[in-house]
Amino acid sequence: MRLLLVEDDNHVAAALSAVLARHGFAVTHARSGEEALQALVPEGNGFGVVLLDLGLPDQDGYEVCGKIRKRTNTPVIMVTARSDIRSRIHGLNLGADDYVVKPYDTGELLARIHAVSRRSVHEDAAEAGENALLLGSLRIELSTRQVLVGGSVVQLTRKEFDLLALLAQRPGVVFRREQIISEVWRTSWEGTGRTLEVHVASLRAKLGMPALIETVRGVGYRLVAPTQ
Numbered sequence: 001m002r003l004l005l006v007e008d009d010n011h012v013a014a015a016l017s018a019v020l021a022r023h024g025f026a027v028t029h030a031r032s033g034e035e036a037l038q039a040l041v042p043e044g045n046g047f048g049v050v051l052l053d054l055g056l057p058d059q060d061g062y063e064v065c066g067k068i069r070k071r072t073n074t075p076v077i078m079v080t081a082r083s084d085i086r087s088r089i090h091g092l093n094l095g096a097d098d099y100v101v102k103p104y105d106t107g108e109l110l111a112r113i114h115a116v117s118r119r120s121v122h123e124d125a126a127e128a129g130e131n132a133l134l135l136g137s138l139r140i141e142l143s144t145r146q147v148l149v150g151g152s153v154v155q156l157t158r159k160e161f162d163l164l165a166l167l168a169q170r171p172g173v174v175f176r177r178e179q180i181i182s183e184v185w186r187t188s189w190e191g192t193g194r195t196l197e198v199h200v201a202s203l204r205a206k207l208g209m210p211a212l213i214e215t216v217r218g219v220g221y222r223l224v225a226p227t228q
Contacts, residue, residue, distance in 0.1 A: 001048035001117060001173050002026045006036040006064070007079075008057050016051075019106055024173040024222055025113075033059035036068070043072050048117045048170075052096075054080040062094055069095030075116035079104070111179050117170065133168045136226030138207065140168055147207075154206055159184060163199050167213060167223035176220040 003025045007013040010031070017027040028047070030036040033056045039045060050068060054061025065076055075097040080087065083101045091099050097116040100109055131143040139148040145161050147154045156164065162184045167175060181196060200221060204210045214224050 001170055002028065002046050003113070004028050004030060004036060004039055004047045004050045004074075006030045006033070006050065006056070007053045008032065008055065009053075022174070023110060023176075023219070024170075032056055033061070033064035033067075036064060037071070040068060040072055040074065047074050049113050050074055050076045051113070052076055052078050054078060054082070054091075062090060065091065065096055066094045077109075077112060077116060107176060107178065110176060111182075114170070114173070114175065114179060133165070135168060135171060135223075138168075138209070138212070138226060140165055149207055149209070156203070156206060160199055160203055160206070163196075164203055164207075164223075167221060171223050171225040174216050174219055174222045178220075180220060 001024070003020060005013055005017060005020070005027050007016070007029065008031050013029050013031075017029060020027050028039055030039050036050070036052070040047065040050070052061060052065060052068070056064060061078070061080070065078065068074070068076055076095065077098045077100060078091045078096045079100050079102065080091075081102045082088075088099045098112050100112060131141060133140040133142065137150045141147070142165065145158075147156055147161065147164065163180065166180065166183060177196060185195070200213050200215075204213060209226060211224060212226060214222050216222060
């Protein structure tokens with residue numbers, strides 16, 4: 001997924017870009033509000049999320065958010081040191097999809113990025129009347145919860161389907177183990193980690209695609225889109 005990082009501090013931007021890149025994001029850095037607005041032309045310019053720091057040198061961050069929302073429906077996450085409720089409400093009323101207060105935990109930020117981008121995928125699919133994810137020979141029918149490989153139905157358990165559908169929403173993007181466990185099993189219990197490994201192994205075997213789900217050591221998993 002392409003991500004637009006709007007941050008005037010080059011040191012902060014470099015450190016955050018490195019973290020995001022390790023999790024599968026292609027980061028474009030804009031140092032000012034004007035650079036951010038230009039990067040989003042034409043409409044959205046293919047970005048999946050905009051991470052917008054409010055402390056910009058040329059324009060008020062809230063003003064930039066409002067301009068972005070007039071140009072594109074790309075999800076916007078505001079990042080700021082302002083923690084008061086009025087600031088949060090103001091940002092959300094201008095069209096921001098989420099609001100993160102500094103200092104933040106990197107894991108939480110990644111989870112929020114995934115959450116807003118996932119909502120965007122669902123909304124776009126609904127508007128287009130789409131109910132399936134197509135990845136080479138792999139077809140995931142979201143409405144009927146059916147999976148096909150090369151036109152043949154593959155029988156999956158409920159959790160196997162939920163896991164595959166989650167990863168398939170953002171091919172190439174790394175999902176942290178904690179996030180997968182939280183979203184698929186609705187728990188934060190660490191003991192579920194072994195269950196996750198078993199389900200990943202089962203999916204690889206049932207789909208006949210051992211390279212489909214890649215293990216990112218120490219982080220989690222990502223889906224590698226098949227070429228055929």
